[in-house]
Amino acid sequence: MRWSQLYVPTLRDDPADAEAVSHRLLVRGGFVRQLMAGHFTLLPLAVRVRSKIVDVIREEMTAIGVQEFLLPALHPAEIWQRSGRWEVMGEEMFRLKDRKGAELALGMTHEEIFTVLSQELRSYRDLPQMWYQFQTKFRDEARPKSGLLRVREFTMKDSYSFDVASEGLDRSFDLHKAAYQRIFSRLGLPAIAVQASSGSMGGSASVEFMSPSQAGEDLVVRCRSCDYAANTEKATSALPAVADSPALVVPERFDTPDARTIEELSRRHDVPAVSQIKTLVYVVDGELTLVLLRGDHNLVEQKLIDTLAAQTVRPATAEEIQSALGASPGSLGAVGVSDVPVCADEALRGRTSMVTGANSDGVHLRGVSVERDIAVQRWADLREVTAGEACPQCGAPLDVVRTIEVGHIFKLGRKYTEALGVSVLGPAGDRVVPIMGSYGIGVERALAAVVETHHDEKGIVWPVAVAPFTVAIVVLGTKDAKVAEAAETLYRQLADEGLDVLLDDRDERPGVKFRDAELIGIPYRITVGARGLAENTLEITTRATGETQTVPVAEAAEQFRKQLTGAA
Template structure:
């Protein structure tokens, strides 16, 4: 490809609204342009990178025996209603009606649609099946941001496995996990495999692949000692044992008119946050529920949802709280409450001499013994793990890392096959319901995540496997001997199967060099009159900045060898 014919609208200044590094560099490098919030046009350079990423994914999926499909992006509401997710997906699902008034949805994911296809499977002998596709997905993100990292329209590689039983699903899951590890290694994308929640997808085992980056929005807890890693929605830690005093014979009321928060109670009344019981009120599937946490701990809502298998939850309104407990937030507690479901975090189990709200505005209770004074219906790990807490497996201090989710795999079980009526004849001639897995990679998010990992102050540094071009041939000058030598070398590079961009523009050398560094092509071959006097060209490695002189006649083979060892 000749640069003079390629559309690469590079910019000298950073876009004003770009927060993430990848957003800034992909816009400046002429890879993407925003149409509206959460929707981006991919320009020629980005299309080339995207295609190479998809080729890597396709090769690894095919290697484990997966077959490629292309399913519709527009779905009838009826299938989503049958699975129960029409309501569960909430406002993130784009819904519309056709001219006949039929309810439709733009697909957020394709579990339901692939499951409907699987209804044509007849026998356990047809299993296992692993099916995948590349398809546009739509999610009505409330706050799209960071360029391609959080958008409302994107390409997903989603795959689905159908197996006869759980043991076979374990094999399909393991095959996908290994394939994902190879994919991210080939993309040059560091990715931690961590325990995660399945969320609205349902199912049991769930593993996220998380790439460390300050542009991320997900926190991963990991142990440098034993390798334990989990999303904060799933992570646990081993808290030190707390020695409580005997406390009082019964809870004692005391006035706290000026204390409505954990911090105010600690500062004004000398009650450490670790000795307070924080009472949160949620509406979980239309039922008012009390959540008890230690005062210095934060609730993870996904843990609450997973514990109760909730399809919908939200914080209760002040009006709902006052109607149920007779007080406003800041003075709430569970002592004496018997008409509401009460969940307590494990950190409160066995605690005595604690302080909590008295369900009267401006009043608290001291000397509370959890086991004696509160009717806890259910105990669970509900709190957010923080850095420095001991690992549950080896006791090493845990780290908390900011990450981007680049892949997610689930064991779905029979959630969809059972609901949508899929069965096959088993070995004994009786119907059995296949068990499913679901596996996803966001293609454009992976592209942006690579940029987050591979860049410097000059621009992007693409790994050779997915770079828009493997090399750029930069021509300095317009003299006939230079242009003729450049054309000859360009032909040699193409013959050596080096994906090359010939920079034949009538621009100053500095402009050409800056543009090549900005768009991040791995190798720059510079050809000019000075070098040709000695029969050499300069080859610069983008990642290291190192430059070496190579005979013109050997340049194509030299670059080919560099790419082979990259």
């Protein structure tokens, strides 16, 4: 490809609304343009990168025996209603009606649609099956941001496995996990496999692949001394025991008109946060629920959702709280509460001599024994793990890392096959419901995550495997016949060998050409100029290191091939 024919609208300055590095550089480098919030046009350079990412994924899917399909992006509501997710997906699902009034949705994901397709499977002999596609997904994100990292329209590689029994699902899951690790390695994308919540997908287990980045919105807890790693929505830690004084015979009221927060109660009444009970009020599937944590701990809402298998969870309003408990936030507690379900974090189990609100404004209780004085219906791990806490596996201090989710795999179980009536003839002649797995990679998000990982102050530094072009031949002096001829000869040599070559034949200053090549991140640059030709040499520069090698013109193609092979 000749740069003079290529559409690469590079910009001198960063876009004003770009916060993430990938957003800034992909716009500046002429890769993407925003149509509206959460919707981006991919320009030719980005299309080339996307195509290479797709090729890597496709090769690894083929290697483990997954077959490619292409399913519709527009779905009838009835299928989602049968699975129970029409309501669960809430406002993130784009819903519409056709001219006949039929309810439809733009697909957020394709579990239901692939499951319907699997109804044609007849016998256990037809299994296992692993199917996948590349398809556009639509999610009505409330706050699309960070360029391609959080959008409302994107391409996902989603695959689905169907097996007779859980042992088969384990095999399909492990095949995908290993394939994903190879995919991210080939993309040059560091990815940590972590335990995760299955969320609205359902199922028994899930693993996220998280790439460390300050642009990420997910926090991962990991141990550097062992292999423990989990999303904060799933992470646990080992807490040191707390030595409590004995509880009072009965809890004692004391006035706290000046203390409405954990910090104020600690500072003004000498009650450390570790000895306080934090009382939160949530509406869980329409029912008011009290959620209790230690005063110095924060709730992870997804843990609450998973614990209660809830469809909808939201904080209660001030009016709902006042009506149920007779007090305002800041003076709430669960002592003596019998008509509202209570869910408590495990860190409170066995604690005595605690302080909590008395459900009377400006009053607290002390000397509380949690298990004696509070009717806890459900104990669970609900708290957020923080850096420095002890690893649950080996006891070493944990790190908390900001990350981008680049892949997610689920053991779905039989949630969808049961809901949609899928069964096959089993080995014993009975009907068997297949067990499913689901496995996703966001293609454009992976593209952006690569940029987040591979960049410097000059621009993007693409890994060779996904670079829009492997090498840029920069011609210095396009009107010099000898220079032009040498560049054309080298261009044809490399192109004939199947390399992606960009010939910068523009009539621009050398500085402009060099800056553009660095900005768009081409891994190698070969400079052809009159000064070098006078000495019968060319320069090969490696983008990642900035190192330049001077080679004879006649040996340039061969030297570049060796350098490329060595780098690979």
